Amino acid sequence: MPALPRTPSFRLDGKRALVTGAGRGLGVACAAALGQAGAHVVAAARTAAEIEEVAAAIRAEGGSAEARVIDVHDPAAAVAACGPVDILVNNAGTNRPAGFLDVTAEDFDAVMDLNLRAAFFVAQAVARGQVEAGRGGSIIHMSSQMGRVGGARRTVYCASKHAIEGLTKAMALDLAPHGIRVNSICPTFIETPLTRPYFEDPAFRADVLARIKLGRLGRVEDLMGAVVFLASNAAALMTGTALVIDGGWTAD
Numbered sequence: 001m002p003a004l005p006r007t008p009s010f011r012l013d014g015k016r017a018l019v020t021g022a023g024r025g026l027g028v029a030c031a032a033a034l035g036q037a038g039a040h041v042v043a044a045a046r047t048a049a050e051i052e053e054v055a056a057a058i059r060a061e062g063g064s065a066e067a068r069v070i071d072v073h074d075p076a077a078a079v080a081a082c083g084p085v086d087i088l089v090n091n092a093g094t095n096r097p098a099g100f101l102d103v104t105a106e107d108f109d110a111v112m113d114l115n116l117r118a119a120f121f122v123a124q125a126v127a128r129g130q131v132e133a134g135r136g137g138s139i140i141h142m143s144s145q146m147g148r149v150g151g152a153r154r155t156v157y158c159a160s161k162h163a164i165e166g167l168t169k170a171m172a173l174d175l176a177p178h179g180i181r182v183n184s185i186c187p188t189f190i191e192t193p194l195t196r197p198y199f200e201d202p203a204f205r206a207d208v209l210a211r212i213k214l215g216r217l218g219r220v221e222d223l224m225g226a227v228v229f230l231a232s233n234a235a236a237l238m239t240g241t242a243l244v245i246d247g248g249w250t251a252d
Contacts, residue, residue: 008233013038017231018085020072020122021092023050025192026142029220030089030227031055035063037228042082044068045092072118079125084133087231088126090119091142093160095194097153108156115160120167123182127175136179138231141168143184145246161186165242172240181239183230188246190218213248 017034021027022043035041035058043051043058043065051067058065070078072092079085093115096107123139130137146154147161165184172182189195189208199205199217209215226243229235244250 008236010228010232010234011038012087012228012231015039015086015231016042016084017087017089018042018044018079018082018126019089019091020044020070021142022054023047025194026187026190026220026223027089027091028054029224030091030142031065032058033224033227034087034089034231035065036061037232039064039087039231041065042068042085044070044072044078044082046071072122073113075118075121075125079122079129084129085126086130086135086137088123088137088139089142089227089231090123090140092118092122093142095154095157097157097198098155099153100155103156111156112160115157116163116167119164123167123171127171127178127180130180131175131178134178137181138235139171139175139180139182140227140230141182141184143168143186143242145186145188145244145249147184147186147242148244148250168242169240176239181230181235183235183238183240184242185223185226185230186242186244186246187223188212188218188249190220190223192220211249212246213251216247218245218247 017039019031022031023045031041031043031054043054045051048069055065055067068082072078141164143164144161146158147165168182168184
């Protein structure tokens with residue numbers, strides 16, 4: 001009988017993973033997924049109480065985790081405080097929905113500074129550490145389906161996420177010689193503390209559900225497998241691309 005190939009491992013034992021914006025919503029799910037796969041998780045955000053609870057919960061179920069209060073607007077200091085990492089989930093982000101004619105400079109700067117500028121330089125700081133360590137790594141940008149299409153009242157958010165998609169491809173080219181893979185995850189609307197207020201508008205909720213072909217809002221659990229996959233050896237030949245988890249929104 002032929003020797004069968006073995007499925008690459010989805011396990012992350014011995015890896016150190018940094019998750020930004022880990023105190024709530026998608027960040028909690030990303031941190032939990034990586035911890036459950038065996039990684040030591042550095043849960044990072046600005047609010048100490050939230051990330052300490054996340055780290056404690058991971059440890060309570062037998063995982064390894066620590067909380068780090070960081071400001072991603074100061075990326076070099078933030079990453080230095082977290083130490084060298086094998087895996088980055090660049091998750092911190094925000095949105096300020098407004099019609100294009102009503103967007104203020106303050107709104108533009110707030111969204112672009114966090115969603116793009118901070119993500120760019122956090123990734124740069126992590127990648128520099130990975131290059132120095134000489135053992136490769138995985139960088140995962142939390143993008144959005146809005147990085148592939150447009151959306152009403154989301155000009156700035158779409159601009160930031162389209163930029164993340166381009167950044168992912170270009171980073172992948174620059175970092176491939178160092179064995180560092182760079183990919184993104186593009187979710188549809190996921191029920192989180194950030195998005196929940198939007199769905200209090202029945203018309204908005206109905207419109208969103210009509211566009212998601214599978215007929216339901218996303219749950220944070222829908223992203224957890226994607227995070228582990230991209231972080232693991234199972235995605236060893238995957239870089240410069242996106243996993244679109246949108247229930248079919250962008251299929252037509």
